[in-house]
Amino acid sequence: MNRIFKQDVDNILKDMYVTSEMKSKIKEKAYSQNNKRIISFSKVAVCVAAIFAFSACVIGATSIFEKVKEKLGNTYETGILKAIPPKENTIYNNISIDTAAAMTDGNSAVAYIVIDDKETVKRIDDTAKISKLNINLVEGNNSMGYTVESVGYDKNKDTVIMKISIDGKNLENKEISLEATDIMSGLESKSYDTKGYKISDIINENATFIEADKGAYNTEEGTIEEYKMLKPDEINIPINNDKTIYISNCAIKDGKLYVQYKYKAEIPNQGSLYFRFNSGLDDYYNMPNVVRNFSVSEKGDICTDDIESKNGWCYIENIFYIDNISQSKDEFLNTTIFTEYDYYKNVVRGNWNISFKVEKLKDVFEGKCNIDINGVNITRYSLSPIGITLRGYSENENVSMYDIDPVVIINGKKIHIYGTSSSEWILDEYKNMEENIVFKYSFSNVTNISNAEKIILGDKEIIVEKN
Amino acid sequence: MGVNIVQQEYENYEIHLDELMDKYGNSILRLCYMYLNDYNLAEDAVQDTFINVYRSMHTFRNECNEKTWITKIAINVCKSYMRKSWFKRIFTTDTLKEEGYNYNFNTNIDRENIVGEIMKLPQKYKEVILLYYYYELKIPEISQVLGIPSGTASIRLKRGRERLKETLEDWYYE
Structure with a gap:
């Protein structure tokens, strides 16, 4: 099986390789002595690059649009950006959320929102995160896909700017609503700390096991099991200095390690904690087979599957199959357990609802081309301050363009578009066999493309027509 | 090497x-x-x-x-x-x-093919299968990489192989 297996896999994944661009990025990051954080290619994760680029930004102007003008660079100066004044200025709990600018190129949209704390007590900072965000197209009330990035923070004015990239087509002049619930800030984060706990020191030998009201879902096996759970709060081992996170019980039973922790919480997802095991030589990253959220009422009633806090704390129980880590219980008891966590100290409760219209950008260059890449015939392109959209034909729905890192040449300078593409196969919608696939790539920041010269796709290039 | x-x-x-x-x-x-x-x-x-x-x-x-x-x-x-x-x-x-x-x-990726089947495996089997068959590591090396005893790695390999056997008849042979 060995060789055939490997050859088959390599053959199937032959288009997946480390590109020279990827190597360059790795080297750039690796060699950079000052770079303490790693920039993510992925849009799924927060765009760290954007945060870094703008984290030191000071927002001096007073109007909402002035606050984001700096983020938009000279795109605004050239008049290509249509900023829509916010239709609503929603204040909740003395924090306002306003739309400062919104735009579409017809293929996707971008909105900048400004979160402004009007109180003098510091409640938001550069780690601010909206706990729950829904973006809807007002017409038809359709939920829309989006990514959100924090792109600016003014510590003097307690103002945070977020960029929301919205996927969708034919959005010009459409109204979009935004519902934001609860803002978290004051992130306390710990990872790869050297302080750990020997398992034997945190085990509660007299732990009480109780029957849970529901079984917990085993993500590996896909089955409901684990009806046994620990009685909470039989021990209290503080994890952080503020004593907002505790190990609340810990025991071994039937070859499994049960560890419960709790964090002080006004809202769910205010904290998260992970365990890492170390034998003294190696780290073990074994995933818990079972994770169970539960709440404890003031009266002590336990409700599993509940992420809300009933007594001011959110509880989570992890169940580890320890035979995967050690051969004997004694060996395991000598293992060290490390905690890694994220915890937001501040929460401002609220429910902000705003809506805004997106206008179409003026500078959208479109043209025809004829390029074959990865079995796709690209026949049309569109370049806008938001990004690039490529349209073409593919016989295969499951086609990829992941190894293409598009580059736009503007004033002789290369502007990379990092890994933010999405694609869709639209044959069913258009019934058009000459064009059935769309790829979209977004700039990290809104970019002035008025002097764009060409788009480079791998070893192919498209000369941009100024129409 | x-x-x-x-x-x-x-x-x-x-x-x-x-x-x-x-x-x-x-x-x-x-x-x-x-x-x-x-x-x-x-x-x-x-x-x-x-x-x-x-x-x-x-x-x-x-x-x-x-x-x-x-x-x-x-x-x-x-x-x-x-x-x-x-x-x-x-x-x-x-x-x-x-x-x-x-x-x-x-x-x-065609999810019906060999890659798709591997990706569907539970994590603990997938990692051993990948390291053994795709990355061609030996059991002691897998044990080092995953930080698990060799015995555990062998058992997972066996169970992962059994799971693949049913769906990958074309590829599979002992």
Whole structure:
């Protein structure tokens, strides 16, 4: 099986390789002595690059649009950006959320929102995160896909700017609503700390096991099991200095390690904690087979599957199959357990609802081309301050363009578009066999493309027509 | 094994990083992809892996070979991704569409083929199968990479193989 297996896999994944661009990025990051954080290619994760680029930004102007003008660079100066004044200025709990600018190129949209704390007590900072965000197209009330990035923070004015990239087509002049619930800030984060706990020191030998009201879902096996759970709060081992996170019980039973922790919480997802095991030589990253959220009422009633806090704390129980880590219980008891966590100290409760219209950008260059890449015939392109959209034909729905890192040449300078593409196969919608696939790539920041010269796709290039 | 690239002088690390990326980059990328079921994350994982490799070259000792060492770093990077809350939220629940946007390039892979079947395996079997059959590590090396006893690695390999046997008749033989 060995060789055939490997050859088959390599053959199937032959288009997946480390590109020279990827190597360059790795080297750039690796060699950079000052770079303490790693920039993510992925849009799924927060765009760290954007945060870094703008984290030191000071927002001096007073109007909402002035606050984001700096983020938009000279795109605004050239008049290509249509900023829509916010239709609503929603204040909740003395924090306002306003739309400062919104735009579409017809293929996707971008909105900048400004979160402004009007109180003098510091409640938001550069780690601010909206706990729950829904973006809807007002017409038809359709939920829309989006990514959100924090792109600016003014510590003097307690103002945070977020960029929301919205996927969708034919959005010009459409109204979009935004519902934001609860803002978290004051992130306390710990990872790869050297302080750990020997398992034997945190085990509660007299732990009480109780029957849970529901079984917990085993993500590996896909089955409901684990009806046994620990009685909470039989021990209290503080994890952080503020004593907002505790190990609340810990025991071994039937070859499994049960560890419960709790964090002080006004809202769910205010904290998260992970365990890492170390034998003294190696780290073990074994995933818990079972994770169970539960709440404890003031009266002590336990409700599993509940992420809300009933007594001011959110509880989570992890169940580890320890035979995967050690051969004997004694060996395991000598293992060290490390905690890694994220915890937001501040929460401002609220429910902000705003809506805004997106206008179409003026500078959208479109043209025809004829390029074959990865079995796709690209026949049309569109370049806008938001990004690039490529349209073409593919016989295969499951086609990829992941190894293409598009580059736009503007004033002789290369502007990379990092890994933010999405694609869709639209044959069913258009019934058009000459064009059935769309790829979209977004700039990290809104970019002035008025002097764009060409788009480079791998070893192919498209000369941009100024129409 | 050939020349142990990592053991050479620190001032040559930049050149060595290049060589290591050439030598292992593609297979690490594919390994991460099959491990994480997501191309963008796999790209991130490859980046993090080689940055970690570069930064820890001076700590590399000849306790294991460089392939095992790099693989171990890659697997740990993948596992650290999987422990992140956003990973759990996006990839292990049904709330994907509500919670955020998934730039997932899995769709280029026919999920019925060998890669798709491997990606469907439970994590603990998938990692052993990948390391044994795709990355061609021996059981003791897998034990080192995953930090599990050799016996456990063997059992998981056996069980993973049994699961694949039913769906991969065309590929499978003892």
